[in-house]
Amino acid sequence: MTSIFDQYEQASQSSQRTKPVTEPMVSSGYINMLMEDNTPMFSKSKMMLKNLSDAITHAAVCNDYLVLAMANGNLFRLNLKKPDRGEEIQYSKFVQPNSKLTGIFLDPLGHHLLMAFTSKKKDGYPELIYLHQSSSKYKLVSKSRNYEVTEVGWNWENTSEVNTGPILLGTSQGHIIETELEADSDKTFTASHPYWREIFDIGKGTDMPITGIQFHRVNNTSRYFIFITTPTRLYQFMGQAVMKDNKPSLQSLFYSYLTIPETGFQEIPSTLKYSKLQFFDKNDVPKTFAWLTEPGIFYGQLDPTSQQNSNSLFTQGALISYPTDGDEPENAPLSFVLTEFHVLLMYSDRVKVISLISQELVFEDRYSEAQGKLKNIVRDAKKRTIWAITDKCVFRYKVVREERNLWIIYSDKEQFDLAKEYCYNNPAYIDVINVKQAELLFNKGEYEKSAAIFADTQKSFETICLKFLEIDQINALKVYLEKRLETLKEDEKTLISMLVIWMTELYLSQLGLLRRTGKQDTEEYHQIQSNFEVFLLHPKVAKCMQHVKSVVYDLMASHGDKLNLIKLTIINEDYESVVAQYISKKSYLEAIDTLKTLKRPELFYQFAATLMEESPKHTVNALISQGARLSPSKLLPAFLSCKNDEAHVSEIIRYLEFILQHFNVRDKAIHNYLLTLYVEHDHEALMMYLSRQGQDVTMVNYDVHYALRLCREKNLSEACVKLSALLGLWDSAVELALQVSLTLAKSIADMPEQTELRRQLWLNIAENVITKNQDMQEAMTFLEECPLIKIEDILPFFSDVITIDHFRQPICDSLQENNNQIEEMKAEMEEAIAAAEYVRAEIQSFRNRSVTVLVSDVCCLCDIALLLRPFYLFPCGHKFHSDCLMQETLPILTPARRNKLSDLQRQLSVLSNIELSTVTSSGLPLREILRNEIDDLIASECIFCGEYMINCIDKPFINDEDWEKVMKEWE
Known part of the structure; x- marks a missing residue:
């Protein structure tokens, strides 16, 4: 059953809970989330300690290790993980009589404890006692007798x-001592310290007790910074430390401060x-510090890297005043604890x-007389627990989400970004902050920024x-409307349509007003027009x-904004309407430019006839700029409908020549149409075109018969000849x-490949020319130009009155050539007879x-022995x-001979003996004929002495497949 005292204590704590959120919900209200966290931010629980022998005077907690000093001279130690195993050790008998305990100091690991004593008598001396966690024997730090460690x-x-x-020790005289303590054997009564050196003196002979010392390394470098406090001053030191065995010697850090004021x-x-x-650290890095002074808590953000540009190691330093007690100002607290966002004053x-x-x-917790007077409040830096x-x-003290109300505080301070950061994505909190920020901007006259933030709230649209x-x-x-449009979902079509139409009307109204006042060339007009174009290109729009x-469209037409109407039709891909509208206004160049930018071939085919007629x-x-995207054959109707004047025809020819030259078009209709234009308007270009097409009728791209008919109709003789x-x-x-x-006729006569045809054509030319002119010199020229014609071929073409004397020399030359x-x-016949005689002699000798x-x-x-199987014996001896x-000959036979060999072998194997013994018309059995044909195929020559060996001169002696085998044999 809960005691009356416990009930009072709980009521006392709950009465000091953080005030709930009282921000008005100014949005539309469909966000329904819990606005208040009912869990207490700070709550206290009592630790049940047994057998404490006297009143507590000093306390320290580190790494779940609790040390309490009591008025009877005992020290109580407890591992908080094992709360039932506490122990008391008497310390008073280890120090001189009339000594007073001034402070206990426990290291962050909880293993090393230092106890500082001062003497109540003038002739006494201060002492420093060391105690290790695993030991129960106190050890005196011998060199500390002249220093009162504070x-x-x-x-x-x-x-x-x-x-x-x-470690650093601070004294009541302002001395800074660097030392290191070791937990040596329990047999000695003196604590071991490898060195003990005074490295700095803040007091300089005056009573200036050191009340706080903190030193830390900067970003894993050899640089260290040190904070030291006295009752009235906060000192900052920073410099390079000498590192030895990964341990710093901080004495060198103070060298530069010895010579400056x-x-x-x-x-x-x-x-x-x-x-x-x-200090308060985050991820083992000190982030903030707090210094308790009489006027208040001096608080700041630590930034050791900033000393490169200033003399201070901290930023945003501010003095936080103590809370008032009623109307009277509160006295300075006895101690305090620093958390990330709060400070606990004791x-x-x-x-x-x-x-x-x-x-x-934000919280106050009163202690009754039954609980006792507060002696200290400490924070376990390792375990992040707070002890009173x-x-x-x-x-x-248990701290639960101490940052929960920071969004309200930052919002009140108009630091809205920080406020949203500490909302932790709570939409209700964010909405409250956004409304407050938007209202503030609206009141300041920053309307566009205000509208952008209003769009993110749930406040009424209207x-x-x-x-x-x-x-x-x-x-x-x-x-505002544009931002709201972005937040709408695609299925909210009605709202999207309403916003799009309304925003279009707003843009058109602004543009129309500027045009009516003659400001269409101003920067304001161009900016609104640019924004309107961007709006029209928005995916949702x-x-x-x-x-x-x-x-x-009707809205734009009502405003008389034809420019944006055309742009909108382009965006909506109503290209036909755009071009048709330009043509109706006789803005042919604009229509052509529109077609060029659209790159829609079907629109070119549709409007090419009209545009070709007018421009x-x-x-x-424009057609040339489209290149291969357009099909020339689909443009033919537009070309055929054009006027047949010089301006139109020359442009059509220019386009067709471009297409043929750059894209190798082979469409016969295109070539026939171009040839028609050449025949009717440009005969020189016609001859060049025919020459480029060549003299192979299978390779030309036009209809030759059609071309010949056109040329005959126009009496183009040279073209008809070609x-x-x-x-x-x-x-x-x-x-x-x-x-x-005559030159053209001669060139035509030289074209045929057949010799007899060329001779006949030359004779036709000679007959025509000689019969007409009877010119002896011209006849001689024919004989020189064409070696196929002889003098006897052209003699019949001369009249009977021409005497032979005129042809004496050509006739003699002809007779001499015949004699040769x-x-x-005769010589060739004699050689053939001699060869025949030699062959007959050879045949007779072989018999x-x-x-x-x-x-x-x-x-x-x-x-293998030759006589074991049928064999072939060649005259060369192989x-x-x-x-x-x-087997050796088969791979080198041609496919036809190989197929024939296979057929002969098949006949020998398939036909019966009676069929093979049948005598053929040549007087030999069929078997003998088949074998002779096989012999002709495979034994026509010795493979070592015939042409096969010559053809195999580049063949390697050893194949790739047998190379490894041969290499092994050679090894």
Whole structure:
């Protein structure tokens, strides 16, 4: 059953809970989330300690290790993970009589404890006692007798359990001592310290007790910074430390401060004889610090890297005043604890919590006489727990989401970005902040920024729109509408359509007003026009336009805005309407430019006829710019419908020539149309075109018969000659060429590949020319130009009155040539007779020739005895088994001979003996004929001595497949 005292304590704590959120919900209200966290931010629980022998005077907690000093001279130690195993050790008998305990200092690991004593008598001396966690024997730090230690700066990087690492000690005279303590054998009564050196003196002979020391490394470098406090001053030191065995020697850090005046400190006047210094670290890196002074808590953000540009190691330093007690100002607290966002102030009978952001009291916890007077409040930096110690009890404070109300504080301070950061994506909180920020901007006259933030709130749409309309802020209204449009989902088609039409009307109204006042060339007009174009290209707007474009078209037409109407039709891909509208206004160049930008071939085909009729040059330029995207055959109807004047025809020819030259078009209709234009308008270009097409009728791209008919109708003789020759009408081509020029006729006569045809064509030319002119010199020229014609061929063409004397020399030359040919034929006949006689002699000698085959002879291919199987014996002496020779010869036979060999072998294997013994008309059995044909195929020559061996000169002796085998044999 809960005692009356416990009930009072719970009521006392709950009465000081953080005030709930009272921000008005000014949005539309469909966000329904819990606005208040009912869990107490700070709550206290009492630790049940047994067998404490006397009142508590001093306390320290680190790494879940609790140390309490009591008035009877005992020290109580407890591992908080094992709360039932506490122990008491007497310390009073280890120090001189009349000594007073002034402070206990526990390292961050909880292993090393220092106890500072001062003497109550003038002839006494101060002492410093060391106690290790695993030991129950106190050890005196011998060199500390001349120094009254008031503060210890622990090494936060130390991980050793047997020594403290380098530490700093502060004394009542302002001395800074660097030392290192080790937990040596329990047999000695003196604590081991490898070195003890005074490295700095703040007091300089005066009573200036050190009340706080903190030192830390900067970003894993050899640079260190040190904060030291006295009752009235905060000192900052920074420099390079000498590293040895990964341990710093901080003495070198103070060298640069020995020769300069003491100016690097923050001074706050105080009548107190004490002060406190605490750091708050995040991820083992110190982030903030707080210094307890008489006027208040001096608080700041740590930034050691900033000393490169200034003399201070912290930023945003501010003095936080203590809360008032009624109407009277509160005295300075006895101690305090620093958290991330709050500071806990300890008085003798209460604990107050102040927000570091708002500097307001957020929690107060009073202690009754039964609980005792508060002695200390400490924070376990390792375990992040907070402990309050009275002279009778130990209490633990639990901190739950201390940042929960920061969004309200930052919002009140108009730091809205920080406020949203600490909302943790709570939409209700964010909406409240956005409304407050938007209202603030609206009141400051920053309407467009206000509209952009209003769009992210749930405040009434109508209210906000009227808010901007009442002060005629159309630009801000457009910003609001556009942002709201972005937040709408695609299935909200009605709302999207409403916003699109409204925003279009706003843009058109602004543009229309500027045009009516003659400001269409101003920067304002161009900016609105640019924004309007961007708006029309928005994906949601473009999609919505497919459903409401008729309404928007009417809206633009009512404003007389034809420019934007055309742009909108382009965006909606109503290209036909755009071009048709330009043509109806006779703006042919604009229509052509539109077609060029659209790159829609079907529109070119549709409007090419009209544009070619009105502006042929620009239209052809546009067609050329499209290149291969257009099909020339689909443009033919537009070309055929054009006027047949010089301007139109020349442009059509220019386009067709461009297409043929750059894209190798082979469409016969295109070539026939171009040829028609050449025939009718440009005969020189026609001849060049025919020459480029060549003289191969299968390779030309036009209809030759159609071209010949056109040329005959226009009496283009030279073209008809070329076309007739192309069709193989040589006689008619030569006959027609003679009407044009003799040179043309001669060139035609030289074209045919057949010798007899060329001779006949030359005779036709000679007959025509000689019969007409009877010119002896011209006849001689024919004989020189064409070696196919002889003098006897052209003699019949001369009249009877011409005497032979005129042809004496050509006739003699002809007779001499005939005589030479007769002599050459006689010599060839004699050689043939001699060769025949030699062949007959050779055949006769082979009939009487024989070769002896020995039993020891082997096949030249397989090295097996020759007589074991049928074989072939060549005159050169090489011998081969028939199957070996066939296997070797088969790969080198042509496919036809290989197929024939297979057929002969098949016949020998398939036909019966009776069929093979049948005597054929040649007098030989069928078997013998088949074998002879096989012999002709595979044994026509020796494979070692014939052409096969010559052809195989580049063949390697060893194949790739046998190379490894041969290499192994050679090894």
